[in-house]
Amino acid sequence: MKRALKIYLEKPELAGILLLVVLTVFFEVRSNGVFLSFQNIRGVLGLLPEVGAVTIGFAMLMICGEFDLSVGSVFAITPMSIALMLNAGVAFWPAFAVGVLICAIIGFLNAFITLKFDIPSFITTLGMLFMVRSLTIVMSGGFPPLLAVDKVPMALFTDFIGGGLFRASFVWFVALVLLASAIMARTNFGNWISATGGFIEAARSMGIPVTRVKFTCFMMCSVLAGLAGTVQVFRLKSPFPNLGESLELQAIAGSVIGGVALTGGVGTVFGAVVGALLIRVIDNGLVLSRIDANWFKFAIGALTVFAVVGNSWLRRTARRIKLEV
């Protein structure tokens, strides 16, 4: 019993889950039952895959001990390039493949510059944030180009499946969550990611290819951000050049709320999903409760601090439960 309690208190995502339950109840009451209505859940789950996929990639990179501030810009440049290629007469799948390749290259550059010159990824990716955003705006000429909607197989991306609760993107998202969780929890590669972020000297001395692990995480993070942006553009049907601005901050907040440690080594994919869902819930719940939308950032900020304080308190409590080890 004591052991079970200790194990649960030590779960890094516990504070996030508790907050999610509390806020769901709160908004359900405040909105007189609209919050958990079919239509509203449909709306929340429709948007979750976009910020969710970014947060998962971001969280895995953070667990391996690095950082990527350029996710918001990658989120914009990928769909922008796909839209421009479609307009230039390229068929959908080649354009899509090139779009994914572009984000992979940006992730590769982030990793290469960070590791080759041994500088903090915070700096590398801050630079990349500005450069990629600027490129996106230059490419677009300052105006959102038209999206050739008829060329996009929407059924594979954002259409509601059978007019039901879920968009196609949600199915992809669930698959992503399962795959990423399995990688982190069950594969040796997940073990290497945690070890690299947890204590890089130990990882290196045990022969883990830490450079390769970091390259992979940087590239995964970028590709997921690019795909998420593409899904959002297909949903909105227009590639705005300023899409995803300050998304990196939401990704950090989501990861941290979900229990990912800023210092690396700690965190779960499930926690990141909980964090992303919390952000969606607050965004949506504030509107439904007729609270001025400008409070959104305040709420996210307060929540971030609160979740981290709560988490470290829970962990300290768990540590005080003495067991014979």
Added chain:
Amino acid sequence: MPTPIISIRGLHKWYSGVHALNGIDLDLEPGEPVGLVGDNGAGKSTLIKVLSGVELPDSGEIRVEGRPVSIRSPKSAMRLGIETVYQYNSLVPNMTVARNLFIGREPLTFSAGGIGIMNQRKMREDSIRAIAEVDLHLRSPDTPVGELSGGQRQGVAIARAMYFKSKVLILDEPTNHLSVRETSKVLGFVKGLAAQNVTAILISHNLHHVFVSCRRVVAMARGKIVLDKKIAETSIDEIVDVI
């Protein structure tokens, strides 16, 4: 004389003008625990780094069981059966005992290109058994290493080396920051290695620790070996004099 487990001839290493290793010749007998002592900067850490694959020597020859080898990485050292327990500890605090024991050498049930699904059941069962082998008894393989005491952590690191059948175990200041009781526990682990025919190399500033747990002592100064004797034939005073 049996074939030395490790035989070093004419090993040199320079660090930006500093001659860190200046012609090291050394033979280690199987199962004979050796204490490696010397002041800071004497070259003992460099020697250890070369043996564990962290640094490459500039010249010289290393033989393992009579075969000339080149130790290019920690992984290749481990493949030759040379394992290192570092003073800062080579375990990841946030990870469980079971995961730490198998870092980089996870048993896989299915794999493609070296990446695959870990056999977590085997990891948990074997880790508990491996730890019991060094007389350390932990109830759960799921305890994060960060919750163990310093001595228990060194026990886990030593158990890991034993589990993977290492022939040479290098212990770099394993008793730093440990309490008296924990220290004697770790020295006990070191003494126990000889019985399993594992050659221990103990690096320590504390000569007393070397004298209670080793059979031979090698002292270094300015990149050279200045003394190499059986413990029974020397004294702490003699060693302090040369280093």
